[in-house]
């Protein structure tokens with residue numbers, strides 16, 4: 001297995017190469033950022049996306065801005081911080097670079113370390129998580145949580161990868177994930193590259209498949225997890241958790257510790273990104289709705305801890321998450 005088969009970004013001393021995820025799966029176009037403003041734009045436009053990947057790329061953006069563009073650190077920090085509001089990994093990574101800067105450490109080295117740590121973390125999540133997926137399981141996943149959303153391997157998709165390489169004979173139902181189509185365009189692309197059997201389904205198919213006994217477990221990633229375990233993830237995740245509960249199917253979240261927000265207790269406190277209605281009303285430049293209609297485009301929803309059977313982290317599996325268990329995990 002090749003850990004570098006899929007990369008969302010590559011740091012090459014003073015240059016950040018970003019794979020343009022807006023163009024996948026049919027075109028592999030790399031954007032070369034030499035300026036922190038290009039990085040901020042890439043995060044905002046979702047050229048690069050996925051909580052851990054956003055964190056890594058923002059860290060490199062900080063390095064470009066301060067070390068290479070010689071810009072004011074506070075200005076660079078604020079610009080990168082204001083790109084997307086929900087994934088806490090973005091703020092976590094920027095804080096790490098800010099701290100390194102204030103301690104006079106090499107911020108480029110710190111950003112490289114954030115990237116390397118994320119890859120190792122995902123491999124550990126995969127090792128823990130694969131024990132939860134039974135032999136010959138049919139797994140349903142939402143959005144893209146793979147190598148494209150991280151520094152490599154992936155979180156929820158990393159668990160699927162690890163189970164596949166363990167010989168578990170895994171089959172994946174891939175939610176297409178409207179409107180950006182992270183599932184159909186990105187997760188399916190990664191699964192094709194790995195040779196993992198799968199089928200893409202429209203987002204409204206999951207309930208019926210569950211009723212027919214065709215789903216053994218649901219596994220998703222996370223953008224922010226509060227101290228009580230409430231979890232923000234791609235819009236549609238909450239509906240899957242409710243459906244899984246109704247059909248007595250295990251519902252798992254896979255995420256690194258950098259996705260936990262020690263400042264929040266309840267899911268209602270998580271800022272939910274609202275994106276342009278145009279992204280719902282158009283599909284790849286084609287209008288699919290009347291011009292007169294408005295649309296609501298929430299990027300994320302929150303699944304309450306009570307609907308989550310386990311959170312898989314690099315430090316182990318937290319079953320039936322609650323505030324006491326998560327504080328212990330985070331050593332708070």
Ligand code: MRU
Pocket residue numbers: 049050051052087142143144145146149150154155156182220221222223233234235299
């Ligand atoms: O809007 P996106 O594509 O950045 O949203 C991504 C997700 O919701 C992922 O599930 C989450 O970031 C976890 S990625 C390992």
